[in-house]
Amino acid sequence: MNNFTRKAAALVTGLGLAFGTLSAHAEGQIRIAQQFGIVYLLLNVAQEQKLIEKHAKAAGVDAKVEWVQLSGGSAVNDALLSGNIEIAGAGVGPLLTIWDRTKGRQDVKGVASLGNFPYYLVTNNPNVKTIADFTEKDRIALPAVGVSVQSRVLQLASAKLWGDKEFNKLDKISVAVPHPDAAAAIIKGGTEISAHFGNPPFQEQELAGNPQARIVLKSYDVLGGPSSATVLYATDKFRTENPKTYKAFIDALNEASQFVTANPEKAADIYLKVSNAKTDRDLLLKIIKNPEVQFKITPQNTYALAEFMHRVGAIKNKPASAKDYFFADAHNAAGN
Structure with missing residues (x-):
């Protein structure tokens, strides 16, 4: 185990001790795991502008938001299943893996996309x-x-x-x-x-x-075209038992999406500030303005990977469409 992995594991464990398990928290608590890169820009904007807190307050909820930095879908999935986070940020691959393994139990599904990015x-x-x-x-x-x-x-x-x-x-x-x-x-x-x-x-x-x-x-x-590579997902229990917090999170994502699209320069500055990255600002702007990059929360072109993973035995359950592994929320209705 390298130093980074030990630190990540300690952070997740520490959060678990501080907040208890998933079933022990009340409406308003939300811990979000994100990884590295500008693919998490919508979360960076939501964090810097306190958009989750803003939308939760409008719904009468005093939100307590925690941000967790991890690396790799395995670490993120472990954190979600151990009750140390409520929202997981990772690739479509980890989502499909955890959806398959929790089907009929914790019932983990996709919450939203973080946009389309070429990898x-x-x-x-x-x-x-x-x-x-x-x-x-x-x-x-x-x-x-x-x-x-x-x-x-x-x-x-x-x-x-x-x-x-x-x-x-x-x-x-x-x-x-x-x-x-x-x-x-x-x-x-x-x-x-x-x-x-x-x-x-x-x-x-x-x-x-x-x-x-x-x-x-x-x-x-x-x-076969633009696709949502990085997504957010959660357990059905969190979504069902915390409807106001969940909706506040979705509304915050949607506002962040509109902000980034309309304000690429400000969005680049927020990324540099929140991530403490040493990335060249002009390079960031080039990425944000790249026509192949689309900041939208509706998932796109994820099913090809799902079908492949089932075909080779990586997941046991074959989804009929993206609606099987994304929650039935309005922004996901047109997802694929």
């Missing part, structure tokens, strides 16, 4: 032009092997190239590394990590920071 698999190995060029000497960094959305997209790409029986062929050379550390390794070079399946802004930093870095794979190409 890039970037390498600094000059011999790698496609995923077929990776060898045993390469190491592909991603948030969680076999769980994260990056890992699942890589598996889908592998299945398309080598067939479903070889879908997890590249898992054996994949390693779980937080995005900031992986990006630093790609930019610096000379480490065992020769590729990183990341997210914005880390992938753009790699391409700008190392002349050897190049894109091997784009998530949009694998999934």
Whole structure:
């Protein structure tokens, strides 16, 4: 267990001791787990502008909001199931995994999307032009092997190239590394990590920071178009027993979405302030204004991954549509 993992585990445990279990809290308490990258910008805006508190107050609730920083879908899912958070932020892959495992029990489902973002698999190995060029000497960094959305997209790409029986062929050379550390390794070079399946802004930093870095794979190409890679999810119990807090959270997300779309410059400043990132501001603005990036909370193009994961046995339950693994809320009605 590395230092980062120990700190994350201690933080989750500490929160559990401070607040008790999921069943012990009252309306108004909400603990939200987020990871690294500008894909969490809507949460950054909601945090900085205290939008959840604002909408909860309008509903007569004094909201107590806590923000938890974790890395990897496995850690986020563990925190949710142990009752240490109410809202989980991770990729579609972790959502589908936990939906499948809790169906008929905790009934975890998607709350909303955090927007559509293209994810890039970037390498600094000059011999790698496609995923077929990776060898045993390469190491592909991603948030969680076999769980994260990056890992699942890589598996889908592998299945398309080598067939479903070889879908997890590249898992054996994949390693779980937080995005900031992986990006630093790609930019610096000379480490065992020769590729990183990341997210914005880390992938753009790699391409700008190392002349050897190049894109091997784009998530949009694998999934067939713009897609919601990072999502939020919760247990049915939290949603049912805390309707005012839950609605305040959704309303805050929606307001944050409108704010970012209308105010990209202010949104970039908020990201830098909340995340304490050393990211170049012009690079951030380029990402936020990228036509391929869409800040909307309705999930889009998630079912291709769900169907694939069922086909290869990664999940037992086959969803008929995205409505099976997203809550039946108004903003999710048109989701797919």
